[in-house]
Amino acid sequence: PLSVSPAADPAVISPQDPTLLIGSSLVATCTVSPDFPLKAEDLYWTLNGRRLPAASYAALGPSTLSVALARLNGSRQQSGDNLVCHSRDGGILAGSCLYVGLPPEKPVNISCWSKNMKDLTCKWAPGTEGETFLHTNYTLKYKRRWYGQDNTCQEYHTAGTYSCHIPEDLALFTPYEIWVEASNRLGVAVSDVVMLDILDVVTTDPPSDVHVSRVGDLEDQLSVRWSSPPALKDFLFQAKYQIQYRVEDSSEWKVVDDVGNQTSCRLAGLRPGTVYFVQVRCNPFSIYGSKKAGIWSDWSNPTAASTPRSERVAGGCDPKGGEQNTTLRRELKQFFGWVKKHAYGCSNLGIKLYDQWRVWLQKSHKTRNQV
Amino acid sequence: GDSWGIFTFLCAALCNLPALPALNCSEELGAGQSIQQTYDLTRYLEHQLRTLAGTYLNYLGPPFNEPDFNPPRLARAERVPSATVDLALWRGLTDNARLAANYRAYSRLLCYLRVLDGQVGTAELRHRLAHFCASLQGLVLSIGGVMSSLGYPLPAGPAGPPAPHGAHAAPNDFLKKMDDFWLLKELQTWLWRSAKDFNRLKKKVPPAVVTLRLEARGF
Numbered sequence: 001p002l003s004v005s006p007a008a009d010p011a012v013i014s015p016q017d018p019t020l021l022i023g024s025s026l027v028a029t030c031t032v033s034p035d036f037p038l039k040a041e042d043l044y045w046t047l048n049g050r051r052l053p054a055a056s057y058a059a060l061g062p063s064t065l066s067v068a069l070a071r072l073n074g075s076r077q078q079s080g081d082n083l084v085c086h087s088r089d090g091g092i093l094a095g096s097c098l099y100v101g102l103p104p105e106k107p108v109n110i111s112c113w114s115k116n117m118k119d120l121t122c123k124w125a126p127g128t129e130g131e132t133f134l135h136t137n138y139t140l141k142y143k144r145r146w147y148g149q150d151n152t153c154q155e156y157h158t159a160g161t162y163s164c165h166i167p168e169d170l171a172l173f174t175p176y177e178i179w180v181e182a183s184n185r186l187g188v189a190v191s192d193v194v195m196l197d198i199l200d201v202v203t204t205d206p207p208s209d210v211h212v213s214r215v216g217d218l219e220d221q222l223s224v225r226w227s228s229p230p231a232l233k234d235f236l237f238q239a240k241y242q243i244q245y246r247v248e249d250s251s252e253w254k255v256v257d258d259v260g261n262q263t264s265c266r267l268a269g270l271r272p273g274t275v276y277f278v279q280v281r282c283n284p285f286s287i288y289g290s291k292k293a294g295i296w297s298d299w300s301n302p303t304a305a306s307t308p309r310s311e312r313v314a315g316g317c318d319p320k321g322g323e324q325n326t327t328l329r330r331e332l333k334q335f336f337g338w339v340k341k342h343a344y345g346c347s348n349l350g351i352k353l354y355d356q357w358r359v360w361l362q363k364s365h366k367t368r369n370q371v
Numbered sequence: 372g373d374s375w376g377i378f379t380f381l382c383a384a385l386c387n388l389p390a391l392p393a394l395n396c397s398e399e400l401g402a403g404q405s406i407q408q409t410y411d412l413t414r415y416l417e418h419q420l421r422t423l424a425g426t427y428l429n430y431l432g433p434p435f436n437e438p439d440f441n442p443p444r445l446a447r448a449e450r451v452p453s454a455t456v457d458l459a460l461w462r463g464l465t466d467n468a469r470l471a472a473n474y475r476a477y478s479r480l481l482c483y484l485r486v487l488d489g490q491v492g493t494a495e496l497r498h499r500l501a502h503f504c505a506s507l508q509g510l511v512l513s514i515g516g517v518m519s520s521l522g523y524p525l526p527a528g529p530a531g532p533p534a535p536h537g538a539h540a541a542p543n544d545f546l547k548k549m550d551d552f553w554l555l556k557e558l559q560t561w562l563w564r565s566a567k568d569f570n571r572l573k574k575k576v577p578p579a580v581v582t583l584r585l586e587a588r589g590f
Contacts, residue, residue: 009546010443017544049433077432078493080544084434092442095545157494 010036011085011093019099019185022130025070030085030094032063040065042088047098048076074133075100102130103187107138107162107180110194113201113295116231117287120170120198122153123163124180127189136184140164145175145195170198172288199287203295205229207241207263207280212305219272219308225264226280229297237287237294241280243267244299248275248362273309275358277302304359334361402520402576409513410569416506417562423499424555430496431548442549451483451553452476454560466575467523469568474514475526476561481507483554521576 011032020026030045032038040059045052045067056068065085075081080097087093105127112122122140126132140153153164170176176198180191207226215221224243232239243256243265259265270276279299287294428436452475464472484504492500515525541547 013545046434049437077430079431079548082432082434082545082548084545095548097544097548161494 009033009094010087011038013083013085013094013096015096017080017097017099019134020072021186022074022100022102022133023071024100025068026072026098027066027068028083028096029060029064029066031061032093034063036063036093038087038093039063043093044086044088046082046084046086048081072098072100074102074130078133078135099134099185101133101184101186102128104128104131104136104182104184104189106189107182107191110178110180110191112178112194112196113203114170114198116204116234117172117198117202118169120166120176120201121159121163122166122178122180123159124191125162127182127191131182131184134184134186136182138162138164139181139183140166140178141181142166142176142178144171145177172198174198200292201295202237202284202287204231204239204282204284204297206297206300207282208300210278210280210300210303212276212278212303214305214308215266217308219310220268220270222267222270222276222278222305222307223264224267224278224280226300228263229282232282232284237284239282240285240293241265241282242296243278243280245276245278247271248277248304248358270307272307275304275306275362277304277359277362279303302359304356306358402517403573405513405517405520406569406572406576409510409517410566410573412506412510412513413562413565413569416503416510417559417566419503419506420555420558420562423503424559426496426499427492427551427555430492431551435548435552440552442552444553451557452479452561454557454564466521466572467518469572470514470518470521470523471526473561473565473568474511474518477507477511477514478526480554480558480561481511484558487551487554517572 043065058066084095085093107124110124155165158165179193210226241259244253246253282297284294
């Protein structure tokens with residue numbers, strides 16, 4: 001059943017929708033409209049659904065009840081705290097939204113990167129936590145140094161909440177001034193200006209087609225090959241690469257730094273009969289001959305491979321060996337079960353498939369542990 | 372993801388519009404299929420609304436997100452078309468009136484939702500709202516498709532969408548929250564009612580009706 005109230009608002013709250021600093025106090029009043037037969041003693045207050053103690057009330061007139069709120073905390077939600085004046089039976093007579101927070105502080109930690117010199121993405125951090133209680137608007141602005149016009153970035157939240165993406169081709173060999181303005185109901189703050197040249201913050205895509213394979217029968221080596229990211233062809237920069245690899249059971253990555261601009265590398269000193277995960281990333285450097293490094297790309301998706309284990313079995317009674325055999329037998333059973341489900345025909349059966357299964361096993365262990 | 376689902380619904384619904392004056396049995400089949408798809412769309416929207424409403428009401432904060440919250444409905448809130456109707460009246464609606472009521476209601480609700488979208492909220496909320504509006508737009512088009520396939524004229528659009536919003540805008544933030552609450556509630560009720568409307572229509576669309584109408588036009 002719809003309960004439609006008469007046209008006039010039953011009561012009026014003052015102040016209506018105020019903005020306040022954290023820690024401030026407030027006295028609010030609820031005045032019942034003369035059309036309504038309610039007295040001050042018939043009223044009560046709630047804040048965000050919680051009844052406020054009668055001790056904080058005061059009747060300021062026959063149909064006006066006030067409430068005193070002290071040392072306000074930051075707003076529970078950015079739409080404002082709901083301060084409501086009720087009649088005795090719980091009905092809502094009027095409400096006021098309290099916006100409690102802090103004025104913004106200068107946004108900090110502005111960092112930017114350009115993907116293949118085609119765009120610019122910047123991110124920053126809010127100056128203080130207090131400004132998150134209120135809706136704070138951030139505007140990223142940029143302009144070419146020495147050339148008039150301010151430009152405003154339009155595409156926000158592309159790399160997290162505090163980020164913006166400038167899709168246009170920006171001028172190269174020109175310093176840009178970039179800054180972020182923060183504003184909310186309580187004030188405005190402008191970050192320090194960051195100056196950069198697009199060429200100094202270039203990154204690119206990770207290398208593609210990363211292949212890891214055995215080196216003949218060598219037990220302690222793996223060969224890694226990859227293709228340079230496609231964008232490299234278009235630009236006058238060189239690429240240097242970095243490889244990281246780890247043993248399947250470990251979370252410690254080993255980094256190979258001196259790969260240079262080759263697109264292949266031999267990993268040595270590895271453990272025999274072990275599965276390794278390998279990733280490669282790329283840094284566009286010496287752009288237009290500048291000798292400066294760019295920004296490292298993301299790592300490529302991990303590729304797995306295993307080093308061979310020699311066929312010769314150590315002679316003698318080795319109890320540990322026995323254990324390994326049952327584990328191996330169990331593993332093989334699981335493996336063949338998996339193969340039956342996933343391999344179409346036996347032609348693909350081989351070491352590569354076994355390695356892929358190890359990768360899958362590793363991943364499913366990970367997700368199981370994460371749950 | 373979801374937008375493709377809507378797109379396929381739309382295409383399927385619109386593709387079933389008969390090319391008059393083609394006179395074949397696929398017309399009645401077309402209307403029937405469109406009604407089924409419109410029904411499916413209302414169920415889908417109902418589901419989507421649950422998540423959207425949950426997020427939005429949490430954004431408004433307590434008591435708006437409390438399950439038993441039932442604020443007074445102020446006279447001003449009447450601008451949102453009400454789904455609640457007398458049962459006998461509802462049963463007696465002609466197919467045309469039934470469809471037209473749905474079409475008008477969702478057209479207006481869509482307008483109000485779009486205004487909501489333009490205002491301050493979190494980025495996540497704005498994203499969900501935009502997605503929901505797109506789906507709701509699909510529903511309006513789908514209902515229009517059904518009406519056309521049955522030979523009914525589309526109701527005239529809501530008079531001057533932007534102006535009423537300015538005139539009827541809530542005078543303070545708290546009242547606006549109440550308006551938003553009732554908008555979502557009304558949307559919920561309409562989707563619930565539409566499912567019943569389209570279920571009823573599904574059983575009622577006879578081929579004879581379509582053929583008769585075409586004959587009346589002299590084909």
